[in-house]
Amino acid sequence: MHSNLFIDLAYVAVAVVFILGLKAMSSPVTARKGIVWAGWAMVAATLVTLFFPGMQNFALMIVAMLAGASVAWWSGKKVAMTDMPQMVAIYNGMGGGAAAAIALLEFTKGEVHGMVAAALAVLGALIGSVAFSGSCIAFAKLQGIMKKAFRLPKQDAVNIVLAAITVILGLAIISADHPGMGWIVVFFILSLILGAIITAPIGGADMPVVISLLNAFTGLAVGFEGYVLKNPALIVAGIVVGASGTLLTQLMAKAMNRPIRNIIFTPITGEAAEGEAIEGTMREMGALDAAATMRYASRVIIVPGYGMAVAGAQHKVWEMTELLEEAGVEVSFAIHPVAGRMPGHMNVLLAEAGVPYDKIFDLEEINADFAQTDVALVIGANDVVNPTARTDKSSPIYGMPILNADEAQNVIVVKRGKGTGYSGVENALFYKENCRMLYGSAQEVIGDVISHVKSMG
Amino acid sequence: MHSNLFIDLAYVAVAVVFILGLKAMSSPVTARKGIVWAGWAMVAATLVTLFFPGMQNFALMIVAMLAGASVAWWSGKKVAMTDMPQMVAIYNGMGGGAAAAIALLEFTKGEVHGMVAAALAVLGALIGSVAFSGSCIAFAKLQGIMKKAFRLPKQDAVNIVLAAITVILGLAIISADHPGMGWIVVFFILSLILGAIITAPIGGADMPVVISLLNAFTGLAVGFEGYVLKNPALIVAGIVVGASGTLLTQLMAKAMNRPIRNIIFTPITGEAAEGEAIEGTMREMGALDAAATMRYASRVIIVPGYGMAVAGAQHKVWEMTELLEEAGVEVSFAIHPVAGRMPGHMNVLLAEAGVPYDKIFDLEEINADFAQTDVALVIGANDVVNPTARTDKSSPIYGMPILNADEAQNVIVVKRGKGTGYSGVENALFYKENCRMLYGSAQEVIGDVISHVKSMG
Amino acid sequence: MPLVIGVPAETVSGERRVSVVPDVVKKYIGLGAEVVMQKGAGAPAHYPDEAFEGVKWVDDANEVFASADIVFGVQPPSQAHIGKMKAGAVWLGMLQPWSDKARVEKLLKKNVTTFALELLPRITRSQSMDVLSSQAAVAGYECALIAADHSPKFFPMLTYAAGTIRPARVLVIGAGVAGLQAIATARRIGAMVEAYDVRPETREQIESLGAKFVDTGVSAAGTGGYARELTDEEKAQQAEKLAKAVANCDALITTAAIPGRKAPIIITADMVARMKPGSVVVDMAAESGGNVEGTVAGDKTWVGDVLVVGPTHITSRMPVHASEMIAKNLFNFISPFIKDGELALDWEDEVIAGCCLTHEGQVRHDGVRQTLGL
Amino acid sequence: MPLVIGVPAETVSGERRVSVVPDVVKKYIGLGAEVVMQKGAGAPAHYPDEAFEGVKWVDDANEVFASADIVFGVQPPSQAHIGKMKAGAVWLGMLQPWSDKARVEKLLKKNVTTFALELLPRITRSQSMDVLSSQAAVAGYECALIAADHSPKFFPMLTYAAGTIRPARVLVIGAGVAGLQAIATARRIGAMVEAYDVRPETREQIESLGAKFVDTGVSAAGTGGYARELTDEEKAQQAEKLAKAVANCDALITTAAIPGRKAPIIITADMVARMKPGSVVVDMAAESGGNVEGTVAGDKTWVGDVLVVGPTHITSRMPVHASEMIAKNLFNFISPFIKDGELALDWEDEVIAGCCLTHEGQVRHDGVRQTLGL
Amino acid sequence: MEGIVYLYVFVLAAFTGYEVISRVPVILHTPLMSGSNFIHGVVLVGAMVVMGHADPDSPVQLAIGFFAVFLGAANAAGGYVVTERMLAMFKSDKKKGGA
Amino acid sequence: MEGIVYLYVFVLAAFTGYEVISRVPVILHTPLMSGSNFIHGVVLVGAMVVMGHADPDSPVQLAIGFFAVFLGAANAAGGYVVTERMLAMFKSDKKKGGA
Numbered sequence A, B: 001m002h003s004n005l006f007i008d009l010a011y012v013a014v015a016v017v018f019i020l021g022l023k024a025m026s027s028p029v030t031a032r033k034g035i036v037w038a039g040w041a042m043v044a045a046t047l048v049t050l051f052f053p054g055m056q057n058f059a060l061m062i063v064a065m066l067a068g069a070s071v072a073w074w075s076g077k078k079v080a081m082t083d084m085p086q087m088v089a090i091y092n093g094m095g096g097g098a099a100a101a102i103a104l105l106e107f108t109k110g111e112v113h114g115m116v117a118a119a120l121a122v123l124g125a126l127i128g129s130v131a132f133s134g135s136c137i138a139f140a141k142l143q144g145i146m147k148k149a150f151r152l153p154k155q156d157a158v159n160i161v162l163a164a165i166t167v168i169l170g171l172a173i174i175s176a177d178h179p180g181m182g183w184i185v186v187f188f189i190l191s192l193i194l195g196a197i198i199t200a201p202i203g204g205a206d207m208p209v210v211i212s213l214l215n216a217f218t219g220l221a222v223g224f225e226g227y228v229l230k231n232p233a234l235i236v237a238g239i240v241v242g243a244s245g246t247l248l249t250q251l252m253a254k255a256m257n258r259p260i261r262n263i264i265f266t267p268i269t270g271e272a273a274e275g276e277a278i279e280g281t282m283r284e285m286g287a288l289d290a291a292a293t294m295r296y297a298s299r300v301i302i303v304p305g306y307g308m309a310v311a312g313a314q315h316k317v318w319e320m321t322e323l324l325e326e327a328g329v330e331v332s333f334a335i336h337p338v339a340g341r342m343p344g345h346m347n348v349l350l351a352e353a354g355v356p357y358d359k360i361f362d363l364e365e366i367n368a369d370f371a372q373t374d375v376a377l378v379i380g381a382n383d384v385v386n387p388t389a390r391t392d393k394s395s396p397i398y399g400m401p402i403l404n405a406d407e408a409q410n411v412i413v414v415k416r417g418k419g420t421g422y423s424g425v426e427n428a429l430f431y432k433e434n435c436r437m438l439y440g441s442a443q444e445v446i447g448d449v450i451s452h453v454k455s456m457g
Numbered sequence C, D: 001m002p003l004v005i006g007v008p009a010e011t012v013s014g015e016r017r018v019s020v021v022p023d024v025v026k027k028y029i030g031l032g033a034e035v036v037m038q039k040g041a042g043a044p045a046h047y048p049d050e051a052f053e054g055v056k057w058v059d060d061a062n063e064v065f066a067s068a069d070i071v072f073g074v075q076p077p078s079q080a081h082i083g084k085m086k087a088g089a090v091w092l093g094m095l096q097p098w099s100d101k102a103r104v105e106k107l108l109k110k111n112v113t114t115f116a117l118e119l120l121p122r123i124t125r126s127q128s129m130d131v132l133s134s135q136a137a138v139a140g141y142e143c144a145l146i147a148a149d150h151s152p153k154f155f156p157m158l159t160y161a162a163g164t165i166r167p168a169r170v171l172v173i174g175a176g177v178a179g180l181q182a183i184a185t186a187r188r189i190g191a192m193v194e195a196y197d198v199r200p201e202t203r204e205q206i207e208s209l210g211a212k213f214v215d216t217g218v219s220a221a222g223t224g225g226y227a228r229e230l231t232d233e234e235k236a237q238q239a240e241k242l243a244k245a246v247a248n249c250d251a252l253i254t255t256a257a258i259p260g261r262k263a264p265i266i267i268t269a270d271m272v273a274r275m276k277p278g279s280v281v282v283d284m285a286a287e288s289g290g291n292v293e294g295t296v297a298g299d300k301t302w303v304g305d306v307l308v309v310g311p312t313h314i315t316s317r318m319p320v321h322a323s324e325m326i327a328k329n330l331f332n333f334i335s336p337f338i339k340d341g342e343l344a345l346d347w348e349d350e351v352i353a354g355c356c357l358t359h360e361g362q363v364r365h366d367g368v369r370q371t372l373g374l
Numbered sequence E, F: 001m002e003g004i005v006y007l008y009v010f011v012l013a014a015f016t017g018y019e020v021i022s023r024v025p026v027i028l029h030t031p032l033m034s035g036s037n038f039i040h041g042v043v044l045v046g047a048m049v050v051m052g053h054a055d056p057d058s059p060v061q062l063a064i065g066f067f068a069v070f071l072g073a074a075n076a077a078g079g080y081v082v083t084e085r086m087l088a089m090f091k092s093d094k095k096k097g098g099a
């Protein structure tokens, strides 16, 4: 394949802009700029490629481009915000498919020369095909087209056997001087099946992580095919995405508290995870998550309790409040009549920390506001936010008015572990769908949240 | 030049370890590990190179290696800690010299093929030579061998003319098919002179920045020669150092508040900058600097004053204190009898922030300790740390006992600007050698310090 | 005819609180009740008659008692006033149920229903009715102020032009509601606070307020959360540690009252004698006998160079808010049972049942019946 | 013969402070002086005689005056005592120089050298000798406590089981040393504090303590840092804004005393009348006439439902530390001139010269001479 | 051997990819995933090149090429639209005052 | 054209160098400078290679080669020693308790 210096340099520039764009996208402040830069770079890359030496088939190519682009553009614009994840999945799958198709075409043309190129072509084809079929399944599941989680008997064993066969076939193709087209087609088909059956049993809740993984896969596939085409721009863009995507997948899995291995090998079966909260499961959350949730909220209500007093966390809590307010978040404190262990316990501590009186509200003043609040941050409080007090006549706390923290969009509960409050009863709030536990002593946890909030500029 | 796969892969590994090592060195926690990793990688690279195909002249080569290494090792071990900067300079110069010598040898052998290679060879030679001679001058000045700052009449013009001639000569060499050795030698000589005369007038205080710049230069030179030798490991290591060195130079210049341009074009003449504090100059410092200075101190005394009260910074100050103590720093508060605007002003505020009483000391209890203290952090205090009260009989504050903050190793003064205190007199402390001003309202400044301290783990 | 709620002026001397405040009266009227008040009933608590809206004013307490279906009181009613009550009427407030047998007999004879909030079961739901708690909060705050005000020393640390005054040490005995409030208040003013309580779970509570727990090295924690009896040796050790803390402090606040019983003597005369000159003792339990040997209720006495204050009617030092709290507590207690101007008590309700002293000529509370021998 | 320092017991009724404390006495003895004290001089301030080491005790004040080269006092000496002093002796302490012509004449007649610390030049170096400042700090703290203690309301915000009590509003007039201290103390207890002073630079100082400055919209800042005279219109505006703040507060503390002169009336009877029932006024300036119209010095009066407290001898409420402060102030003043048991005054010294009231039969202070017409 | 230079490119690109997003708040996880999905849409370029060099007379090659370009274009266009829409929610007018 | 791949290597290396030290406290400026000084001591490898391929019979070539190796070795060895000594001051036993 030949090119010329101008085109080569243009590709270099495109690769650089992609990297800068990606960097920009990892901070909320510059994210928007990032995608716009990357968008222009993509346009430039496409235009430049039209002048690539020895190009033919322009008419058909342009039809293909326009068709693909307009279908995707239109669907991407029309879809509801809540359906975004499956769109990401399907577009990603298409990228993987494209990479696989490139490999297929190169094999068809017999233009894969040399061991390394052959290996990378095959690897790219495998990964690209897996990404393609896997993403299609992910899309189908999220879109509700495929309703049931599909799980073979002895799924893990089947996966391994199928993968092994595919890999062996791949090795054969690599080592063959002129691999037969038949084998190549079989190889592609097996790869597609592999992608599908790996993804099929994975549940809805784990889908974002899987999509991210498939996204990293596509990146790698693109990078490998870039080598086959001796196009470093493809290599750089693909591998950068592959690496960052892998990291991102890890981060996402960590944020969801699900090791990647568990997701793929013992998936949560779809239904349960997609449905309502499971009685008996508290969901954890990390400090970074909590920080971002509050940092980008417009309203936060803090509910302090005896645990804040025990931890002596009041100064940190106030510092966090100030930070959030600087970032434009409206923060108030909701004091339950019997929070703590003496009348005015919370007042004394908040005053000590310097919280101005006009941010402090009692139950009657603030209880109606929870429903319009993005985040209720419960710090070492327990009984005073326990919804069973409203409903369960047998509960020792029945009849006590409680702070309606559970009505907030998100509830974040800071406590050390599974300890109960003064009354010793279990708290139904902690099991609710919209509630996340942020474990640790309040002082430290809030300290962590503070540093994360700071890092968000 | 030929190599083999094993050596190539080894070089790849070396390059990776270099990058990881450099990354590690940019955090105090891992810095030590970083240099050790990089050290082993260097050993590996050297050993592997002995097996490079077609190598000859082993005996002489090993003599050269042992001679160079042992001289440098021995001098590096023996030198006093305070003389480190000039050692960095001279070793760096040697690297630049080596790069230049490589280019010279390749030209001598007539092995520079192609325009790009020739251009990079020449560029590397130029930069390497400048780094070599410049570093030698830097070494001589810091070591005290060259005492006077040496400045030509119309220095800037001379610099530009000489640089222009050198560059033109370089271009001639690049475009020539078989450049004559004579021109090449002249080119090298001019390059060396250029390095020397650029560095000669630069004063002692600016030297670290210049050394860093020359260091980045050497990196680039090494990278360029790496291309000539078609050795990507050299390219990667060299360019990584070139880029990070450039950034580092900027950071250092910023920390010293001297734009790089000013350093090179209108240098502070040596003597004044090397000597004692200049009456009339306050030196600034950034929050990151202040954070690191305190974070790695063993003892810090905080002197709060009226400015802390005005800023309402007490909570932040206490938070910073807690952070420092977690990091193992011993922190105390020194309260001057008349700090603030009423008796007990500081006490009220510190109590509000939750500073325990046993960290608070009055003048008589703590004044002797300043001399054994690494950092005195003066926050919005002025009159109470003004040494003129001890000496200047005409001063309105003469005779008032003051806190001996000036006796600490380092003094950091947080205030908004050049405002005087209650008494309205100038403060001699601010002009002392060991004192740095950290401008800004105390609340914000300490907030910044906190985030930096946090980032240091 | 709507329910009539009666509020007489308090008659006990030194009592300044009142059992309703204007906001609460408004709510009763909103529930359909009529409120009859004795003129000037709110005045000692700084609630002038004009502040109450919609109230029927009468000149005389007897009229209030005679006309009301429910009578509120901060202190128990006198024999004479009980005599004026309608049969079947309800009396609600603080009744000191353990103390006066004759009063209880008179109540039985008149066949009135009485609720003594001292008997309130301490369950979660009843916290909003808990007069003992709310008044303890007032008392704890006041005692800390009394201590600060009477101390000849600064509480906070203070660096001034000629030197530094170290913060005072305050020791609080008893970390119930009042004790915790005293700790918090003394800490706010700037003192270094230590506190002691027999209940071991108070350690965490004390520390949550930034004070230090006096560790006597003896734990009274027994099985099932009840305190166990200490051995003599342990008692001696405890007393010794305590005596040290007492000798070391500048102000001592004792809050260990036990409702319905004489307060335990915790600080002996000997311990007081070992205190520093210029120290202050505030014995919040003075009214019920005192935690400090030698306290004179309602008076200040010098024991050597130590001032021992035995305040009584502590909550009457802060009648505005003490009354507001009581008024809300009483409202929270009774209002669920007032519907459309009728009183409909639910005897199944644990709180109602538990608080009832007399009803239909019977003493309903076992403990009181046994104590008074009725 | 070494220098003899004499410390008589204070005679003014209500005065509990003493002009030396044990630590300071030790230092004087360390400087070679002999200290003669009247028995029991420290007792009212809780410094028993045994606490002082190395002192020569005498029974009678006259003996002290007769034998001492320097006499210390917290209050001015009586005519009789002055009569007993040695010729050429020195008297040091608080002398109320502006108030009693006869006393000054007697001092002149006896030819004693007197230093009145009220006259201390307020320069940086003299701050450690500034009795007015140190005692103002005590007074400000005490007044805030008095206000909190007398208020029938909670100062801090307090959420309890049945509701929330909003924090009290405290207004402080005059933000000198005492005013600032009162602000700080009231804030610590939990009140929301506003403050007002005619000097505009106090705004920043008030805000530095977390309180709000009452902005009357009128600035008295003139040229050269001196306050300018306000127009009538401006005065009216100022009074109106102030009256509003007064009507809005729960406790008012006034601290605007002017040394040697009658305190200005800042709060009129009308403003007090507009205060809420249950409000408290503490007039720190009561002793010198009061900032509040109708204050009775040394007494508490009810003005309507507002309690006006006019405390006197405020610093004697905290004699331990008030005495310690004075003792150190006096020591810092005189000790530089005691060497090897000799007194060697340096009349060149600005502070010595500025503080001197009488010396060698002459009134040395121009202002006092003019005021008293001597 | 030229291949080894490509290895350096791979390694350095991986480094860059890793460093560039090493600190990203959870709230950006999905947009960032979507953004990087867009970036590998550059596969379109590869698809164009292979299609451009496909034998115009081989319907199979043309079909595969068409398929590749179609998919690549969809990846790029769709990736952009979706990412842009997600990030439009991060308008930075959230911040009131500076620190 | 192979050269363009090298351009990618240059660009990516520059990126990596920049990202890798983007946050460094002032106190590490000098050690980091010294550390990167050590790293470009890898020039020794280049020097060895050129000297290894110098004409054994050309004293000029040998001399230049000798010079290059000598300097490169000194750069590497000296750079290491000095950096190591500086960083020895950062023993992390400073930290008492964990956060």
Ligand SMILES: NC(=O)c1ccc[n+]([C@@H]2O[C@H](COP(=O)([O-])OP(=O)(O)OC[C@H]3O[C@@H](n4cnc5c(N)ncnc54)[C@H](OP(=O)(O)O)[C@@H]3O)[C@@H](O)[C@H]2O)c1
Residues within 6 Å of the ligand: A304, A305, A306, A307, A308, A310, A311, A337, A338, A339, A340, A341, A342, A343, A344, A345, A379, A380, A381, A382, A383, A384, A385, A414, A415, A416, A417, A418, A419, A420, A421, A422, A423, A440, A441, A442, A443, C124, C127
């Ligand atoms: N206000 C009063 O006057 C008064 C008086 C007496 C009783 N009460 C009762 O006290 C209760 C008050 O309710 P509340 O919600 O304030 O407290 P709570 O129900 O007692 O719950 C406190 C929670 O804080 C957590 N915690 C403890 N230490 C912590 C630390 N260092 N960091 C983070 N979390 C910590 C505990 O969980 P982990 O152990 O899992 O961390 C616990 O679940 C009510 O039941 C009330 O009736 C109140």
Ligand SMILES: NC(=O)c1ccc[n+]([C@@H]2O[C@H](COP(=O)([O-])OP(=O)(O)OC[C@H]3O[C@@H](n4cnc5c(N)ncnc54)[C@H](OP(=O)(O)O)[C@@H]3O)[C@@H](O)[C@H]2O)c1
Residues within 6 Å of the ligand: B304, B305, B306, B307, B308, B310, B311, B337, B338, B339, B340, B341, B342, B343, B344, B345, B379, B380, B381, B382, B383, B384, B385, B414, B415, B416, B417, B418, B419, B420, B421, B422, B423, B440, B441, B442, B443, D124, D127
């Ligand atoms: N304690 C007493 O009883 C009392 C009473 C009256 C007078 N004084 C006098 O007050 C003085 C007290 O000394 P001091 O050292 O505490 O204070 P100071 O000498 O008055 O100095 C305060 C310094 O704080 C700085 N500052 C103001 N606002 C700031 C902010 N927001 N952030 C950071 N810095 C700020 C000011 O400089 P910039 O403007 O440049 O920021 C000023 O130099 C003494 O002269 C004493 O004699 C004391």
Ligand SMILES: NC(=O)c1ccc[n+]([C@@H]2O[C@H](COP(=O)([O-])OP(=O)(O)OC[C@H]3O[C@@H](n4cnc5c(N)ncnc54)[C@H](O)[C@@H]3O)[C@@H](O)[C@H]2O)c1
Residues within 6 Å of the ligand: A341, A342, C122, C123, C124, C126, C127, C130, C132, C133, C136, C173, C174, C175, C176, C177, C178, C179, C196, C197, C198, C199, C202, C255, C256, C257, C258, C259, C264, C266
């Ligand atoms: N409904 C509820 O959940 C509820 C309501 C109010 C109070 N409480 C709790 O009840 C407990 C008691 O509160 P209270 O204020 O009514 O107590 P209280 O007035 O009965 O006693 C005061 C304190 O003195 C202590 N004390 C008794 N004898 C002592 C001795 N010899 N030495 C030292 N200390 C001694 C007691 O332990 C108690 O803490 C508190 O923990 C409080 O939080 C619970």
Ligand SMILES: NC(=O)c1ccc[n+]([C@@H]2O[C@H](COP(=O)([O-])OP(=O)(O)OC[C@H]3O[C@@H](n4cnc5c(N)ncnc54)[C@H](O)[C@@H]3O)[C@@H](O)[C@H]2O)c1
Residues within 6 Å of the ligand: B341, B342, D122, D123, D124, D126, D127, D130, D132, D133, D136, D173, D174, D175, D176, D177, D178, D179, D196, D197, D198, D199, D202, D255, D256, D257, D258, D259, D264, D266
């Ligand atoms: N050496 C020193 O530097 C030094 C020493 C002590 C005090 N000072 C300063 O001197 C100043 C005065 O302190 P002070 O306590 O002695 O003051 P003060 O006792 O003389 O007066 C009390 C305050 O009342 C204010 N005031 C007077 N008339 C008023 C009116 N009509 N309305 C409202 N406010 C009125 C005054 O402005 C003053 O702030 C303070 O700023 C203090 O910091 C300086």
